[in-house]
Amino acid sequence: MNRIEKFTFYSFLALIVxxxxxxxxxxxxxWSIAEMWIAFQCLLLVIAYxxxxxxxxxxxxxxxxxGLVLFQCWVFIQTLPLAWGILEAVSGKSAEIYNLVGAPEGFISLDSRMTRVSLFKGLAYTLFVLNAIFLIxxxxxxxxxxxxxxxxxTLQGFYGAIIVLLKIPESPVFGYTQSGVATGSFxxxxxxxxxxxxxxCVGLGLIVSQLHVSESGSWFTRIRRLIEGLLSGKMLIRLCLVIMVIALVMTRSRMGNxxxxxxxTIGGLIALLFYKDKPRALTVLIxxxxAIDTIVVGALFGLEKVKQRLAETSLAGESRDQVVIWSLDIIRDFPFTGTGMASFYTIFPMYSRADIGFYDHAHNxxxxxxxxxxxxxxxxLGSIVLYSLWRTFNTIRSRHSKTMKGVALGCMMAIIGMLIHISVDFNLQPMANAATFILVLFLANATAVLPAVGSLPVKVTDSSKYTNKVKVSPDV
Structure with a gap:
């Protein structure tokens, strides 16, 4: 194995954390640090190969x-200065606004500087996936x-929960005021x-990938498997999930929970109906x-407060629904070209009809x-997500590999959860969340195409030719 390539992979793991x-x-x-980190990994891969x-x-x-490359190409076009005739043909509303302020040139984007910043982030996401393709x-x-x-x-959940339980008034590093809810380092x-x-969801899929698929056997066999499970790494992952659930409840996030x-629930039902060679313990795990994580653990650490926030939620007390409604007028004026990536905070005040405070995101x-x-x-972008979701379904329905099916199930649940959560919040705006979700989409596709045994393309001669070096994997 090329040592530079191996170092790059562990650098990739460190970046995730x-x-x-x-x-x-x-x-x-x-995010500039992350962009340079990703670019450095690309350089290392070029050197390794x-x-x-x-x-x-x-x-x-x-x-x-x-899909990612095409989207970044479109964002790049949004940042280009266009002749007035072309801009009027492509986006008449943008041309009208630039003419109104007497600008010397016009763009599709109404905030070309921030759109360029978004372009660099998008290129980093694309290179992030490209690195993942070569490394994973x-x-x-x-x-x-x-x-x-x-x-x-788990580190984020533990840190966030400890801050709340110890009632620390300010975050230790950046000094942000803590209001009694878990935020971690966010x-x-x-x-x-x-x-x-x-x-x-990913952790749950990881546990599923380690469940036994053989016959139940005698009572002695069951007890032995139970003891082995309690002493295995699978139990450590299970404890990590408990910590994360505690922190999730302590965020008091209505839609997050x-x-x-x-x-x-949805992913579990799909697994119970379509999972190929379903492990006997799958039903118990889900x-x-x-039951245990969401209800019992949640009751101990504040699920009742989350339920109270849900019960007290009303359209009369929320202004985010107004932001969404008024944003529909922007879509009506810029249906095909948009106003430029990262330009929402610039354009929204023009369409706001009341003083509802500052909104730099649509919360949808x-x-x-x-x-x-x-x-x-x-x-x-939506077609990419739905395609990845479909691939996870095909994987759990048709593949024999425990690892691929388990991780695919975790990715399926993660995608479903994200599709629900972004309907009321802007979770694709922070780089940590967006990059993790993009990584989930990659894993969803990888579970459909990677072999069940390790198949690593490595350099074997100075003439730069490659071959597949296959090694037996414990995966079944």
């Missing part, structure tokens, strides 16, 4: 990577990446809740997550993407 630490990578200095990357591996992910090339590495997500979220509680929800409960990522990118580009 790092992303949420600096305020969810939701500050320019923080001596400039001849095995691009045939990319074809197995052509829908995912192709075996079932063992697939499990290590899933484990890195679980470890990262600034916004719903972003932590979303990150925990994604990671919980609802999304997790709905995702595990039931325990819903479906609406915000249609506002900023336009309806066609939003549908492009």
């Amino acid at each position: 790092w992303l949420p630490i600096p305020l969810g990578s939701n500050r320019m200095w923080a 001596r400039g001849k990357l095995p691009f045939e591996m990319v074809t197995r992910y052509r829908i995912l990577i192709g 090339n075996s079932s063992r590495r697939l499990k290590l990446v899933a484990l890195a997500i679980v470890i990262s979220a 600034v916004y509680k719903n972003h932590l809740a979303n990150y925990l929800m994604l990671s919980l 609802t999304a997790f409960f709905a995702a595990t 039931g325990s997550v819903i 990522d479906y609406v915000q993407f249609m506002v900023e990118a336009g309806i066609p580009a939003t549908l492009l």
Whole structure:
């Protein structure tokens, strides 16, 4: 194994853990660090493969990577200065606004500077997936990446819960005021809740991938398996899930908790109906997550307060629904081109009809993407997500590999949870959440195409030729 390539993979794992630490990578200095980190990994891969990357591996992910590339091309077009005739033909409303302020040139984007910033973030996401394609090339590495997500979220959950339980008034590092709800190293509680929800689903899939699929056997065999399970790494992952559930409840996030409960319920039912060679313990595991984690553990650490917030929620007391309604007018004026990525806070005050405070996001990522990118580009991204969701379903229904089916189930639940949660919040805006979700989409596709045994393309001669070095994997 090329040592540089191996170092790059462990750097990739470290990046997964790092992303949420600096305020969810939701500050320019923080996401700039991540962008440089990703670019450095690309450089290391070029060095490891001596400039001849095995691009045939990319074809197995052509829908995912192709969709991301096309979207970034569109964002790039939004930042280009256009002749007035072309701009009027493409986006008459944008031309009208630029003419109104006497601008010397016009763009599709109404905030071209911030759209360029968004473009660099989007390119980093695309390179992040490209790095994952070259690095995550075996079932063992697939499990290590899933484990890195679980470890990262466990650290976030433990840190967030401890801050609340010890009633520390300010966060130790950045000095943000703590209001009695878990935020971890994020600034916004719903972003932590979303990150925990994604990671919980991936962790649950990781446990499923380790369940026995053989016959139940005698009582002696069952007891032996029970003891083995209690002493195995599977139990450590289970404890990590408990910590994450505690922190998720302590965020007091209404939709974060609802999304997790709905995702595990829907994903669990799909697994029980379609899972190929279903383990006997699968029903017990899903039931325990819903019953023990959500109800028992949640009752001890504040689920009642989450229920109270849900009960007290009303449209009369919320202004976020007005933001969504008024944002529909923006979509009506810019249906095809959008106003430019990251331009919502610039354009929304023009459409606000009352003093409801400052909103830099729509609190609905479906609406915000249609506002900023336009309806066609939003549908492009949506098709990638739905395609990945479909691949997870095909994997759990048709593959024999325990690892692939288990991780695919976790990815399915994570995607379902994210689709629910972004309907009321802006969870795709922080880099930590967006990159983790994109990684989940990659894993969803990887479970469909990676072999059950380790198949690593490695360099074997100085003439830069490659071959498949196959090794037996414990995966079944």
